[in-house]
Amino acid sequence: MSVPFYVSPEQLMKDKADYARKGIARGRAVVVVAFAGGIVFASENPSRALHKISEIYDRVAFAAVGKYNEFENLRVAGVRYADVRGYSYDRSDVTARGLANAYAQTLGAIFTTESKPYEVEIVVAEVGTRPEADQIYRLTYDGSVADEHGYVAMGGSAEQIAAKLGERWHAGLSLAEALQLAVEALGSDAAAEAAGQGPRPIAADQLEVAVLDRARERRTFRRLTGPTLAGLLAPQG
Amino acid sequence: MNHTSDQSGRLPAAFLRPGSSSFTDFVREYSPQLLPAGRALPAGALPGGGPGNGEAPHATTIVALVFADGVVMAGDRRATAGPMIAQRDIKKVFQTDEHSCAGIAGVAGLAVEMIRLFQVELEHFEKLEGTLMSFEGKANRLSTMIRGNLGMAMQGLAVVPLFAGYDLDAGRGRIVGYDVTGGRSEERDHHTVGSGSIFARGALKKLYRPGMDEAETVRVAVEALWDAADDDSATGGPDLLRKIWPVVAVVTAAGFRQVPDAELEPVVEAVVAGRRGNPGGNPGITTTGGEA
Numbered sequence: 001m002s003v004p005f006y007v008s009p010e011q012l013m014k015d016k017a018d019y020a021r022k023g024i025a026r027g028r029a030v031v032v033v034a035f036a037g038g039i040v041f042a043s044e045n046p047s048r049a050l051h052k053i054s055e056i057y058d059r060v061a062f063a064a065v066g067k068y069n070e071f072e073n074l075r076v077a078g079v080r081y082a083d084v085r086g087y088s089y090d091r092s093d094v095t096a097r098g099l100a101n102a103y104a105q106t107l108g109a110i111f112t113t114e115s116k117p118y119e120v121e122i123v124v125a126e127v128g129t130r131p132e133a134d135q136i137y138r139l140t141y142d143g144s145v146a147d148e149h150g151y152v153a154m155g156g157s158a159e160q161i162a163a164k165l166g167e168r169w170h171a172g173l174s175l176a177e178a179l180q181l182a183v184e185a186l187g188s189d190a191a192a193e194a195a196g197q198g199p200r201p202i203a204a205d206q207l208e209v210a211v212l213d214r215a216r217e218r219r220t221f222r223r224l225t226g227p228t229l230a231g232l233l234a235p236q237g
Numbered sequence: 238m239n240h241t242s243d244q245s246g247r248l249p250a251a252f253l254r255p256g257s258s259s260f261t262d263f264v265r266e267y268s269p270q271l272l273p274a275g276r277a278l279p280a281g282a283l284p285g286g287g288p289g290n291g292e293a294p295h296a297t298t299i300v301a302l303v304f305a306d307g308v309v310m311a312g313d314r315r316a317t318a319g320p321m322i323a324q325r326d327i328k329k330v331f332q333t334d335e336h337s338c339a340g341i342a343g344v345a346g347l348a349v350e351m352i353r354l355f356q357v358e359l360e361h362f363e364k365l366e367g368t369l370m371s372f373e374g375k376a377n378r379l380s381t382m383i384r385g386n387l388g389m390a391m392q393g394l395a396v397v398p399l400f401a402g403y404d405l406d407a408g409r410g411r412i413v414g415y416d417v418t419g420g421r422s423e424e425r426d427h428h429t430v431g432s433g434s435i436f437a438r439g440a441l442k443k444l445y446r447p448g449m450d451e452a453e454t455v456r457v458a459v460e461a462l463w464d465a466a467d468d469d470s471a472t473g474g475p476d477l478l479r480k481i482w483p484v485v486a487v488v489t490a491a492g493f494r495q496v497p498d499a500e501l502e503p504v505v506e507a508v509v510a511g512r513r514g515n516p517g518g519n520p521g522i523t524t525t526g527g528e529a
Contacts, residue, residue, distance in 0.1 A: 077252035
């Protein structure tokens, strides 16, 4: 009988983390940007059917990067969690914090107990009644949670994109300003840097954009497509 | 009840399992006690005593009319428990999703719960599938829910909704009526349910014309509710003292809209004025006076 190799827990965790990080960095980025009227989500995603950004509940949305089947699984679980909770208690009892905790426990358990960690990074965001009450939680493959303020970038070239957002983001942006900033940041990735000529342009039909609109009643999530999106992206005169 | 998470705070395995896009189907497996049909049914009738002999409050008349751009649904505001008025401002017409609404007649408590479940059902499907449920799909889901209540209905706790909406595929307003067993039938121009429905239906027959605009249709709906309230003690007329108006919903291609009270008040007042000294109303009234 062969003796199994000894691998230190430290090494094992490090290997898993490296594996997950590599998987996540391969995909295109998603950015989440808070603005005066809510929270906008944007990603370069030519598919009309396979979404990276989704509605979870009245005021809560979900964005993810990484392996589609894994984050889709989490998304479905999140919708079930929210709908069961909202139906058995009240719609106001569904919060991003509760969902982020459940996701954190789930991702943490998968990371430690299963041989292959989930290669995903997700954002759970909730729009408040005032900008100060907005909540943005970023969760990584190992179940760690960060409470973010203002903006988040995740996926491929996330650092460059976040740096770009950090330079220009400030509280009180309009939707058009926030969206233009998001798209410019998405274009400031490794590919653009390699070409050495500033951010690459991304056409409206290559974008998946959605917003949690503070002003809406009940369900605040809306996808922005077609002429609405093109109008917001057009430079203001 | 263990329906939020297990002890570790992890999402329960059932949440992560691939499965149906139906909320009801999911909950039936995961936590059946949450569903109206998941409860054991005690034998016998409701216990008596109290106002109205302990009868559960009933909600009554709903009318729905197809018009040029979609569909209008209106409901009175009275809930009765036997001979007593249980509530003066109950809401019986609900938005069920962006392009549909439902009105309820029957036992108010069960009906409101059924509609709440139906709302989650439609929204759940929409979120999981990333696409809207077809009008036929929605009408069939509601059928299934009524059928699930058949046991209660046999004990006298019947619920009969009326479903209406804008069918985006067909490009028109549609109305679906139900019977207590869940049998559904599409109604062409207008339909009514509830205890005052026979009177409302008579009014609609005389006042309805195909191709009316929104303002006229709202006016006709209010007229029909007036006629129902005039002859049926369980249907409430507009309460001028308390300023309680019917709930009127309009569903068009642009989505659901509940007519605000400020807009409805002049319509109701015009209807009341038209009936002064002429309680039967004038069948020719509908072209003017409805606009706010």
